[in-house]
Amino acid sequence: MIITTTKGEMDDSLLEKREGSIDNDIELTTWVEYYHEGELVHRSAHVTLKTSPFTNLVAASMA
Amino acid sequence: MTATHNFGTSPIRAASTADTFKAALYVTTATVNAATTVYSSTNEVSGTGYTAGGITVTNATAPSSTNTSATAGVGYWTPSANLVYSTVTLTTAFDTVLIYNSSQSNAAVSVHTFGAQTITAGTFTLTMPTNTTTSALLRLSTT
Numbered sequence: 622m623i624i625t626t627t628k629g630e631m632d633d634s635l636l637e638k639r640e641g642s643i644d645n646d647i648e649l650t651t652w653v654e655y656y657h658e659g660e661l662v663h664r665s666a667h668v669t670l671k672t673s674p675f676t677n678l679v680a681a682s683m684a
Numbered sequence: 685m686t687a688t689h690n691f692g693t694s695p696i697r698a699a700s701t702a703d704t705f706k707a708a709l710y711v712t713t714a715t716v717n718a719a720t721t722v723y724s725s726t727n728e729v730s731g732t733g734y735t736a737g738g739i740t741v742t743n744a745t746a747p748s749s750t751n752t753s754a755t756a757g758v759g760y761w762t763p764s765a766n767l768v769y770s771t772v773t774l775t776t777a778f779d780t781v782l783i784y785n786s787s788q789s790n791a792a793v794s795v796h797t798f799g800a801q802t803i804t805a806g807t808f809t810l811t812m813p814t815n816t817t818t819s820a821l822l823r824l825s826t827t
Contacts, residue, residue, distance in 0.1 A: 625771060627805045648798045653806075665806030668798045670813060670821070 624655050626662035631655075636662070647671055689785050689793055691747045691761045702746070703787035707767045707810075708738030710780040712800050723782060723790035731803075733772035741767065741783060750817055760820035767810040774803045781810060794822055 622633045636655040643650045648668055655663040690703040706723070710716045714727030725736050742765035751757025767781065777800040783793045801808065813819045 625805050627773070643799050650799055661804055663806050664802060664804040665808065666801045666803060667809045667811065668801070669811040670796055670798065
């Protein structure tokens, strides 16, 4: 698989892949990192919000 | 939800189309919270692939309300697509997204926080919740 990196597009066979996740009351987050010779060259994250702690509709009204 | 902020196409306000909403990301040191009333570029993220002001929120679904004239209910709305910042590099940690109304002087709509993130030549995706009375991104009790 081809990965977009800071060094251009690279085949993932050349990269070290690390993944992680957080799951709590606020969010479910996963991320993936690719390293090339120890250097971080790609990081993507995917956040799923579970709550809206600061939702604040300003001057809105219902219709 | 169809007055100051027109999420739908039949607003009270004299307009026949929904407003345009945008989503901007802020670094962890920003003070963006329930007191925020308008979009500001102060402490907004910056980096390759990111345009100040953020991305346009896809809004293909008008807000819904369960209330009738006789009963209280819930008004709710969720963007109709995930918020996706593609092929960006954001090296300063960020943890906040502000949704605001770019059709109404950039008035703030909502603020959402999450664990601090950085992105390197990658994609940041905020998955939107299911658009229901109990899980929609925006939910208002009505009377």
